[in-house]
Amino acid sequence: MTVRRTTNQGLSFLDVTTPLCTASLCLQGAHLTSWKPAGHEECLFLSPNAAFVPGKAIRGGIPVCWPWFGPREGAPSHGIARTSEWRLHHQEMDKCGNVLLSLAFYPEDESYPAAILRLTLGRTLAMRLETTARTQPCKLTEAFHNYFAVGNLTKCRVHGLEDIPFREEAAQPMKHGERPLTPLGCLDRVYNFPSCSGKTMLEDLMLNRAITVERNHASSVIVWNPGQQGAKNMADLGAESWNKFLCIETGNAEPRSISLAPGQTHTLYQKISVRHMEEACSPR
Ligand SMILES: O=P(O)(O)OC[C@H]1O[C@@H](O)[C@H](O)[C@@H](O)[C@@H]1O
Secondary structure (H helix, E strand, C coil): CEEEEECCCCCEEEEEECCCEEEEEECECCEEEEEEECCCCCCECECCCCCCCCCCCCCECECEEECCCCCECCECCCECHHHCECEEEEEEECCCCCEEEEEEECCCCCCCCEEEEEEEECCCEEEEEEEECCCCCEEECEEECCEEECCCHHHEEEECCCCCCEEECCCCCCCCECCCEECCCCEEEEEECCCCCEEEEEEECCCCEEEEEEEECCCEEEEEECHHHHHHCCCCCCHHHHHHEEEEEEEECCCCCEEECCCCEEEEEEEEEEEEHHHCCCCC
């Protein structure tokens, strides 16, 4: 069911193999680097230039951005969780054959909140991130930073973002197809939804598949690709990879931060499913 392996550089992984899926998870960051449901190609993009070294975030898969999303002066981008070791505290197989994993991260500095991540790995992938404030109140921003593998970025459409206001973070925003969003290159958009639950669907005309992301307790969807020049400037990515992925992230980003009093818990949730295009139907 799960096999533990440690790389020469000292990172520990759990490899999952069941009739329903294969998957790999790095204990640094509780970072899923692969999920391939039976009958489908790999769903997650992993950069061929990703660094697998302790203390460095892995480029690709599903990094957990926590307890903040985005840059912060004098502190790591996207929080401390993705470069910290998590503890596997439970694993089992449910009666449907899904592997259930739960991992915990209690930062030594107790002014930070604590996190528990529960994953259900099967034909679908569900992730539940529970944050509990400890000694201090907490202003939480967070995201499941999903890197989805695509045939070609420019042959993809994203449904479920129509009419939703967004903030463009890209320095030089370019024109994309809209309604549905058809990215043509660099984009970095933070969509602010009026409600905290919903669905987004990534239609991939080249791979002939649709990936649906359902979310709950999440008011932000972040859509990111650095474009060719941006990818070239990132040592762990590279120009040739720019159109091989699209990040569609589930979270709560500014201005949708979550305020927690000590002892209070917030749960971020997403469920990812994939279908061959003929079976897919629009989320709306
Ligand atoms: O290089 P990092 O820290 O993994 O971040 C990658 C990207 O992550 C996205 O979520 C952000 O919206 C982008 O602004 C950022 O560039």
